[in-house]
Structure formats: C-alpha cells, structure tokens
Amino acid sequence: MSKGEETRERILDRAFLLAGRDGFDGLTIGALADELKMSKSGLFAHFGSKEELQVAVLDLASSRFTERVMIDAFKAPRGLPRLKRVFENWVEWGLDARMPGGCIFTQAHAELDDVDGRPREVLAESERVFQEALAKTVKLAVDEGHFKKGTDCEQFAFELEGIMKAMHMFSRLLRDRRAADRARTAFERLVTSHRS
Amino acid sequence: MSKGEETRERILDRAFLLAGRDGFDGLTIGALADELKMSKSGLFAHFGSKEELQVAVLDLASSRFTERVMIDAFKAPRGLPRLKRVFENWVEWGLDARMPGGCIFTQAHAELDDVDGRPREVLAESERVFQEALAKTVKLAVDEGHFKKGTDCEQFAFELEGIMKAMHMFSRLLRDRRAADRARTAFERLVTSHRS
DNA sequence: CAAGGATAAGAACGACCGTTCTAAAAAAGC
DNA sequence: GCTTTTTTAGAACGGTCGTTCTTATCCTTG
Numbered sequence: 001m002s003k004g005e006e007t008r009e010r011i012l013d014r015a016f017l018l019a020g021r022d023g024f025d026g027l028t029i030g031a032l033a034d035e036l037k038m039s040k041s042g043l044f045a046h047f048g049s050k051e052e053l054q055v056a057v058l059d060l061a062s063s064r065f066t067e068r069v070m071i072d073a074f075k076a077p078r079g080l081p082r083l084k085r086v087f088e089n090w091v092e093w094g095l096d097a098r099m100p101g102g103c104i105f106t107q108a109h110a111e112l113d114d115v116d117g118r119p120r121e122v123l124a125e126s127e128r129v130f131q132e133a134l135a136k137t138v139k140l141a142v143d144e145g146h147f148k149k150g151t152d153c154e155q156f157a158f159e160l161e162g163i164m165k166a167m168h169m170f171s172r173l174l175r176d177r178r179a180a181d182r183a184r185t186a187f188e189r190l191v192t193s194h195r196s
Numbered sequence: 197m198s199k200g201e202e203t204r205e206r207i208l209d210r211a212f213l214l215a216g217r218d219g220f221d222g223l224t225i226g227a228l229a230d231e232l233k234m235s236k237s238g239l240f241a242h243f244g245s246k247e248e249l250q251v252a253v254l255d256l257a258s259s260r261f262t263e264r265v266m267i268d269a270f271k272a273p274r275g276l277p278r279l280k281r282v283f284e285n286w287v288e289w290g291l292d293a294r295m296p297g298g299c300i301f302t303q304a305h306a307e308l309d310d311v312d313g314r315p316r317e318v319l320a321e322s323e324r325v326f327q328e329a330l331a332k333t334v335k336l337a338v339d340e341g342h343f344k345k346g347t348d349c350e351q352f353a354f355e356l357e358g359i360m361k362a363m364h365m366f367s368r369l370l371r372d373r374r375a376a377d378r379a380r381t382a383f384e385r386l387v388t389s390h391r392s
Numbered sequence: 393c394a395a396g397g398a399t400a401a402g403a404a405c406g407a408c409c410g411t412t413c414t415a416a417a418a419a420a421g422c
Numbered sequence: 423g424c425t426t427t428t429t430t431a432g433a434a435c436g437g438t439c440g441t442t443c444t445t446a447t448c449c450t451t452g
Contacts, residue, residue, distance in 0.1 A: 002419085002420085002428080002429095003418080003419060003420095003428080003429070004419095004428065004429060007429080007430090021310050022310075023219075023221070023307060025219070025221065025222065026221065028408080028409070028410085029409080029410065029411090030408065030409070030410090031408095038430075038431090039430065039431045039432065040410085040411090040431090040432095041411085041412085041413090041430075041431065041432070041433090042429075042430040042431060042432095043430090044410080044411070044412095045429070045430075046429090049410080049411085050409095050410060050411090100310070101310050102309070102310075106306055107306050107307075109306070109365050109368075109369050110302055110303050110305070110306030110307065111219060111306065111307065112369070113297075113298070113365070113368040113369040114217050114218075114296070114297050114298075114368065120369075123369065124369050124370055124371075127365075127369060127370060128370060131370075152381075154378075155378060155381055155382070158362050158366065158378045158382065159358075159359070159362065159382050159385075161361075161362045161365065161366075162355075162358030162359045162360075162361055162362030162363075162382065163355070163358045164358075165357075165358055165361035165362060165365070166354050166355065166357045166358030166361060167358075169305050169309070169323075169357065169361070170354065170357075172309040172310065173305050173308070173309040173316075173319065173320050173323060174320055174323060174324060174327075175320075182351060182354045185348075185351055186351070186354065186355050186358065189355075189389060192389075193385060193388075193389050198398080198399095198449085198450085199398080199399070199448080199449060199450090200398065200399060200449095203399080203400090224438080224439065224440085225439080225440065225441090226438070226439070226440090227438095234400075234401085235400065235401045235402065236401090236402095236440085236441090237400075237401065237402070237403090237441085237442085237443090238399075238400040238401055238402095239400090240440080240441070240442095241399070241400075242399090244441095245440080245441085246439095246440060246441090
C-alpha cells in the first residue's frame with residue numbers, strides 16, 4: 001500500500017467518526033485536518049472536493065456495516081438463526097461506543113434525504129441494497145419453514161428498520177438505557193407474529 | 197398583536213420550513229433574512245442568538261404537532277379509535293407536502309442528539325412528553341378493554357415511533373410511495389397483536 | 393401632532409468555509 | 423543515487439457565518 005493510500009485511509013477513519021457526530025455537513029476539512037495534524041490543502045488533495053470526501057465516508061460506512069452486520073451473520077445457519085444474528089449485530093452496531101454519534105446511517109438518512117447530489121444517491125442505493133438483503137434473509141426463514149408462507153418479507157424489513165431507528169432515538173436523544181431491550185422486545189414480537 | 201410579534205411569527209413560520217429541509221444548523225440567519233426580504237440584523241434582533249431562534253422553531257414545531265396530531269385526536273372516543281386517529285394524524289403530518297423536509301422532528305432528532313445545549317434539552321423534553329402522551333393513549337385502550345391487560349404501553353409507544361421513522365426514511369430517502377401503506381400495515385399488526 | 397420607545401437597516405467584525413495555486417518535501421522507480 | 427512522480431504544506435481567494443454597534447425609521451401612546 002502506497003503512502004497516499006495509507007494516509008487516505010487514516011483520513012477516512014477519522015472522517016467516519018466526525019461525520020457520525022457532527023453530520024456530513026458539519027464534517028469540515030479544516031477540523032478534520034487539525035485532528036490529523038495535517039494541512040487543509042494536503043488533506044483536500046486526496047479527495048478533490050468535499051462531496052467526494054462525503055461519498056468516500058459513505059462507502060467506508062457501507063463496507064464496515066456490511067462486514068460487521070451482514071457478512072458475520074452468514075456464520076449462522078440460514079433462516080431464523082441468521083436473522084437473529086443480523087438483528088443482534090445491528091443492535092451492537094447501533095450502540096457501539098466507538099462511534100461517538102451512534103449509527104452513522106441514521107445521521108446520514110436525516111441529513112441527506114433532501115439534498116440532491118451524489119452523496120444522496122450513494123446513500124439511497126446502499127440503503128436499497130441493504131433492504132433487499134434484509135428481505136432476502138427473511139425470505140430464507142420462510143423457505144426454511146420458520147416463518148409462515150405468505151410473509152411479506154419487504155414489510156418485515158421495513159419494520160426492522162423502524163425498530164432500529166426507534167432504538168437510536170431512545171438511546172441517543174433520550175439517553176434511555178432500556179433502548180436495546182425495547183428493540184429486542186419489539187423484534188421478538190415481530191418474529192413471533194410471523195412464526196409458522 | 198404588536199408589529200414585532202407579527203414579524204416574529206412570520207419569521208418563525210418560514211424558519212420552520214427551512215429547518216425541516218436544511219436542518220437546524222443549515223438554517224442560517226442570512227438565508228432566512230433573504231427569503232423574508234429583511235436585513236440580517238433586523239431579523240436577528242428578534243431572537244438575540246441563533247440558539248434562541250432554534251429553540252423558538254422547536255417550540256413552534258411542538259405546538260403545531262400537538263395541535264394537529266394529539267389535540268385533534270381527542271375528538272375521537274378514548275381507546276382504540278383515538279389511538280387510530282393519532283396514528284393517522286401522525287402519518288399525515290409526516291407526509292405533509294407543505295413541509296418540504298418532511299417531519300421536522302426526524303430532522304431534529306438526528307441532528308441535535310449529540311449536540312449539548314438548550315435546543316437539545318428542549319427537543320428531548322418535548323419528545324419525552326410526547327412519548328408519555330402516546331403511552332397514555334394506549335393505556336386508555338387497555339382500560340377500555342380494547343387491548344389486553346398487561347400491555348406494555350411504553351413499549352407500544354416505542355414501536356409506534358419506529359414505524360413513523362421507517363416511514364419517513366422510505367418516503368424521503370428512498371422516495372417509496374408505498375411508505376404510508378407499509379406504516380399502516382405495521383400499525384395494524386401492532387394493534388392486532390395486542391387486541392384482547 | 394409630538395414624544396418616546398419599539399423595530400428595522402446598514403456596515404463592519406473576526407472566524408471559518410471550500411477551493412486554488414505554487415513550491416517544497418517525500419517517496420518510488422530506474 | 424538521481425530523476426520523476428506522488429504527496430504535503432503554505433498562503434491566499436471570495437464567500438458566508440453569527441454577532442455587534444450605530445443610525446434611521448416606524449409604530450404606539452399620550
């Protein structure tokens with residue numbers, strides 16, 4: 001790995017944290033450069049524009065999320081066990097103390113949903129892919145006979161998304177430590193009502 | 197109403213829209229003044245600080261939400277009918293085309309949850325009050341015999357919050373027109389699973 | 393209608409924004 | 423080890439930010 005790529009990764013690693021806490025607009029080149037003890041222009045040269053930096057952070061976030069939540073869940077047998085694993089990984093991701101702003105996607109969703117441009121497109125696409133993967137995971141649970149036939153898998157994924165968003169709000173805004181338990185309870189109810 | 201109060205309301209009315217679309221940080225005094233054809237300083241004088249302006253917008257948002265979603269629902273008989281009315285009002289609020297950024301609270305929740313200060317406190321407090329009101333509405337449905345005894349009303353409110361947040365994301369980020377139906381389906385399932 | 397207070401405008405402030413340009417330093421390839 | 427390319431720094435740009443201060447205008451009240 002060249003020196004440039006190495007630096008770029010170091011920048012993105014920090015940018016990932018800053019964006020989660022301060023938002024993608026609040027993520028400023030100057031502040032980021034200060035934290036990394038670099039010059040603004042030196043840092044800037046790695047991306048060419050702020051929008052490019054935002055996209056790079058989104059890509060990093062996607063790959064980390066996919067790795068830690070989805071890929072890991074493939075270790076569990078398909079069907080309900082894998083779905084449960086996805087859910088638990090997701091909860092862990094959302095509460096991960098190493099991410100000072102909580103789930104970076106929750107931040108991004110609210111911030112970028114009205115702003116046309118590449119960051120919005122990239123985010124929306126990754127969310128679509130994720131929703132499909134979620135629905136497919138549910139579908140496997142149907143195929144394995146864990147869930148009722150006729151289960152609306154996309155609807156299931158929609159509701160999962162809601163549970164996580166609620167958890168995030170309770171945990172971050174209200175600082176309610178029962179947030180994770182609430183999420184688990186909701187998940188259990190969701191699973192139970194689709195069991196065959 | 198004095199001239200000053202009148203102007204203040206005109207400012208807040210516009211600020212409410214801008215904050216929902218561009219965020220509470222993206223809501224800038226200059227842009228707001230331009231839209232209203234006022235000078236920055238003239239507008240600024242009404243609030244004294246940007247933080248104060250943000251708080252005023254949050255207060256306005258709370259009172260509008262309370263009026264349109266909660267107060268209106270009191271026209272329906274207590275119990276399940278009222279809960280349904282709350283839900284439908286909430287959906288309508290979340291999709292209201294007059295608010296160009298969608299639900300202003302969804303924006304605020306993500307943006308302010310990590311920023312210490314009065315806006316955060318005001319927002320969190322109003323959210324707590326709202327959650328209590330929601331839980332109480334559910335409680336009445338239990339008392340009326342519509343829901344099972346032992347229903348966890350706060351848990352119910354938590355899940356409602358999640359449904360709305362998911363709807364917001366599907367509607368705004370993914371531009372999925374089935375978002376409202378997905379939310380209604382989720383609500384029906386939630387209601388059904390607690391029916392006595 | 394006049395006086396006095398409320399309301400608005402205008403110019404200026406230091407700070408920071410993203411971005412550009414030029415040069416120096418560091419790394420890579422031969 | 424020298425040359426070429428990649429990587430970084432530094433200064434400067436026009437622009438916008440929230441905020442302050444002074445001045446003018448409008449509204450209200452007597």
